[in-house]
Amino acid sequence: MxxxxxxxxxxxxxxxxxxxxxxxxxxxxxxxxxxxxxxxxxxxxxxxxxxxxxxxxxxxxxxxxxxxxxxxxxxxxxxxxxxxxxxxxxxxxxxxxxxxxxxxxxxxxxxxxxxxxxxxxxxxxxxxxxxxxxxxxxxxxxxxxxxxxxxxxxxxxxxxxxxxxxxxxxxxxxxxxxxxxxxxxxxxxxxxxxxxxxxxxxxxTQLEALFESFIGLINLAIDEKSPYTGKHCQRVPVLTMMLAEAVDRTTTGPLADFHLSDKDRYELKIAGLLHDCGKVTTPVHVVDKATKLHTLYDRMGVIDTRFEVLKRDEEIAALRQQLDLRAPLDVHAETDLMARCRARQAAVDDDRDFLHRANMGSEGMSDADVARVNAIGTSNQWRNPDSVQANFLSADEMENLCIHKGTLTAAEREIVNHHIVATIKMLEKLPWPQHLKNVPEFAAGHHERMDGRGYPKGLTRQQMSVQARIMGIADIFEALTARDRPYKSGMKLSQAMRILKEFRDDGHIDPDLHDVFVQQQVYRRYGEQFLNAEQLDEVPC
Missing domain, CATH: 3.30.450.40 (GAF domain)
Known part of the structure; x- marks a missing residue:
C-alpha cells in the first residue's frame, strides 16, 4: 500500500x-x-x-x-x-x-x-x-x-x-x-x-489594436494632407515585411543567422507603419509639389499671362509703328514690321514652351538650360500691374525653374528631410514597452546610407540594425515604383531594379539585403500586388 x-x-x-x-x-x-x-x-x-x-x-x-x-x-x-x-x-x-x-x-x-x-x-x-x-x-x-x-x-x-x-x-x-x-x-x-x-x-491584443488604430489616425492625417504620402505609409510596411520574411528564409550567406520571432515581426511592422509619421509636420505645398513653380498653386499660369503681355506689347508696338508710316504709305516697311513682330512672338512662344518643360522637373536640367532660364528671366522686361518695368521672372521663380533634379529647392528639400527628425522626436517621446523598444531605431534609419553619407545621423552600415537597413530598401523601391506621385509616373520594374543596383554599388543600400531582394524576387511579388500591369516587365538577371 x-x-x-x-x-x-x-x-x-x-x-x-x-x-x-x-x-x-x-x-x-x-x-x-x-x-x-x-x-x-x-x-x-x-x-x-x-x-x-x-x-x-x-x-x-x-x-x-x-x-x-x-x-x-x-x-x-x-x-x-x-x-x-x-x-x-x-x-x-x-x-x-x-x-x-x-x-x-x-x-x-x-x-x-x-x-x-x-x-x-x-x-x-x-x-x-x-x-x-x-x-x-x-x-x-x-x-x-x-x-x-x-x-x-x-x-x-x-x-x-x-x-x-x-x-x-x-x-x-x-x-x-x-x-x-x-x-x-x-x-x-x-x-x-x-x-x-x-x-x-x-x-x-485590444491594446495593440487600439495602438495600431492611433497609428492609422496619424497616417490618415498625412493622407488627408497628401494622398501620395498616405499610400506610401501603407505600402512601405508591406514591402518591409516581404523583404524581412525573405531574409528570415535565407539559409546561406551573411544573413543566414538572421531570424524573426513573432515579437520581432510585430516590432518591425509597427516601425514600418510609423516610419514617416513626422510628415504630419511637413507643409502640404512642399509634400505635394508637383512642379517647380508649385506652391499653393502652379505659378506657371502667372508666367503664361506675362508671356501673353509680351506678345501683346510686341503687336501694339508694331501697330504703332505702322501708324507712324501712314502719311508716306510704305507697304514693304509695314510688312517688315509685322514680320518682325510675328518672329518675336514666335520666340516668346518658344521661351514659354521651354519654361513649361523646365517646370515639370521630370528631367535633369543642363547648364545650358539653366543659362536659358536666367536669360529669359532677366533679358525680357514687362510692365507689371503697378506699371513698373520689371524682370520677366522673379529671383524666386528663377531659383525654382533652375532646380537641376526634381521639383524641390534646397530649402524645400531640407523641409522634407526634416520629417525624419520630427519622426525621431515623436517616437523617442513614447514610453515603448520592452518588446517595442527598437521601433524608433528601425523607423529612423530609412534615410541613412551604408557609407555614412545619409541623414539625419550619418550612420554607417555597421551602426545600423538589419531591420533599419531593410526599411531603407523598402522606402526607396516604393518611391521609385509609386504610380501616384504628383511629379512622376511609376517606373517599370526593370528601371527601378537598375537604379536599386546603382544604389547598392555606390554604398547607398545594403548589398547583402539587395541580393536577397533580387534572388527571392521580392520585387516581383510586391509588383504583382501594387503596380500596374505595364510596370511588370522582365528584369534582367
Whole structure:
C-alpha cells in the first residue's frame, strides 16, 4: 500500500510539475488561437482524457462558440490551427423563453461558474440533456462516458470560456474511467491559469489594436494632407515585411543567422507603419509639389499671362509703328514690321514652351538650360500691374525653374528631410514597452546610407540594425515604383531594379539585403500586388 501511495503521490507531483510548466508556457504565447489550443491539449494531457472541447464566450456574454475539438481515438481534429472548420452550432446560455439554459452541461457550467463532473452520461440523464452526445456517438460509433466541464473565469469572475474533457483513461490500460477529484482540481487550476493568460492576451491584443488604430489616425492625417504620402505609409510596411520574411528564409550567406520571432515581426511592422509619421509636420505645398513653380498653386499660369503681355506689347508696338508710316504709305516697311513682330512672338512662344518643360522637373536640367532660364528671366522686361518695368521672372521663380533634379529647392528639400527628425522626436517621446523598444531605431534609419553619407545621423552600415537597413530598401523601391506621385509616373520594374543596383554599388543600400531582394524576387511579388500591369516587365538577371 505504501508503494502504491508513493506512486500516486509521485504521479500527482509529476502532474503538478506539468501544470507549472504549462502555466509558464501559456503566459508566453502571443497567438490567441494557439493559446486556446495549448489550453485544451494541456488539460487532456494531465487528465489522460481521450477527447476535449474548448468553448469561448462571445462578446454578447450569452453565447458559447466551439473553438477547438480533439478526440484522439477517432483522430478528430477540428478548429484551432488545424484548418478544419468547426461544424457545430453555438451554445446559447438563454433559451427562447428567456430562461437559463441549464439543461446543457457546458451552458450550466458557464452560467453558474461551477465545475460539472459526470461519471457516465448514459446513466446520469436527469440533470442534463446529453441527447446530442448520444446522437454523435451513434453516428460516429463512439462511446462517450465520463465528462469533466470546467468554466474558465477571469480575475473579475466573468466566464470567458468553458473547458470540457471526455473519457478519462487509465494511464496503463487506457480503460475509460471517471475523472478523479485530483483530475478535477488540476483542471480547475489549469482553467484558472488559462483564463488569466487568455484574458491578458485578449487585453494586450485590444491594446495593440487600439495602438495600431492611433497609428492609422496619424497616417490618415498625412493622407488627408497628401494622398501620395498616405499610400506610401501603407505600402512601405508591406514591402518591409516581404523583404524581412525573405531574409528570415535565407539559409546561406551573411544573413543566414538572421531570424524573426513573432515579437520581432510585430516590432518591425509597427516601425514600418510609423516610419514617416513626422510628415504630419511637413507643409502640404512642399509634400505635394508637383512642379517647380508649385506652391499653393502652379505659378506657371502667372508666367503664361506675362508671356501673353509680351506678345501683346510686341503687336501694339508694331501697330504703332505702322501708324507712324501712314502719311508716306510704305507697304514693304509695314510688312517688315509685322514680320518682325510675328518672329518675336514666335520666340516668346518658344521661351514659354521651354519654361513649361523646365517646370515639370521630370528631367535633369543642363547648364545650358539653366543659362536659358536666367536669360529669359532677366533679358525680357514687362510692365507689371503697378506699371513698373520689371524682370520677366522673379529671383524666386528663377531659383525654382533652375532646380537641376526634381521639383524641390534646397530649402524645400531640407523641409522634407526634416520629417525624419520630427519622426525621431515623436517616437523617442513614447514610453515603448520592452518588446517595442527598437521601433524608433528601425523607423529612423530609412534615410541613412551604408557609407555614412545619409541623414539625419550619418550612420554607417555597421551602426545600423538589419531591420533599419531593410526599411531603407523598402522606402526607396516604393518611391521609385509609386504610380501616384504628383511629379512622376511609376517606373517599370526593370528601371527601378537598375537604379536599386546603382544604389547598392555606390554604398547607398545594403548589398547583402539587395541580393536577397533580387534572388527571392521580392520585387516581383510586391509588383504583382501594387503596380500596374505595364510596370511588370522582365528584369534582367
Amino acid at each position: 505504501q508503494n502504491n501511495a508513493f506512486n500516486t503521490v509521485q504521479g500527482l507531483l509529476r502532474r503538478l510539475e506539468q501544470l507549472n510548466a504549462i502555466g509558464a508556457s501559456l503566459s508566453g504565447e502571443r497567438d490567441i488561437t494557439r493559446l486556446l489550443e495549448q489550453i485544451l491539449l494541456a488539460a487532456k494531457t494531465i487528465t489522460h482524457a481521450d477527447g476535449g472541447t474548448l468553448y469561448r464566450m462571445l462578446e454578447d456574454g450569452q453565447t458559447l462558440r466551439f473553438e477547438i475539438l480533439r478526440t484522439d481515438s477517432l483522430q478528430i481534429v477540428m478548429g484551432g490551427t488545424s484548418g478544419q472548420p468547426m461544424d457545430f452550432p453555438d451554445v446559447k446560455l438563454v433559451t427562447e423563453a428567456g430562461q437559463p439554459n441549464d439543461h446543457l452541461v457546458a451552458a450550466y457550467a458557464a452560467i453558474h461558474g461551477v465545475t460539472v463532473n459526470v461519471e457516465d452520461v448514459y446513466s446520469q440523464t436527469d440533470a442534463f440533456d446529453f441527447s446530442g452526445t448520444h446522437v454523435f456517438d451513434a453516428r460516429i460509433g463512439y462511446r462517450s462516458k465520463s465528462f469533466l466541464t470546467v468554466p474558465m473565469r477571469d480575475h473579475d469572475g466573468k466566464t470567458i470560456g468553458v473547458l470540457q474533457l471526455i473519457n478519462a483513461q487509465a494511464p496503463d490500460s487506457h480503460a475509460v474511467q471517471a475523472f478523479s477529484d485530483a483530475d478535477q482540481r488540476l483542471v480547475e487550476s489549469l482553467a484558472s491559469q488559462a483564463a488569466i493568460a487568455l484574458s491578458n492576451r485578449m487585453l494586450v
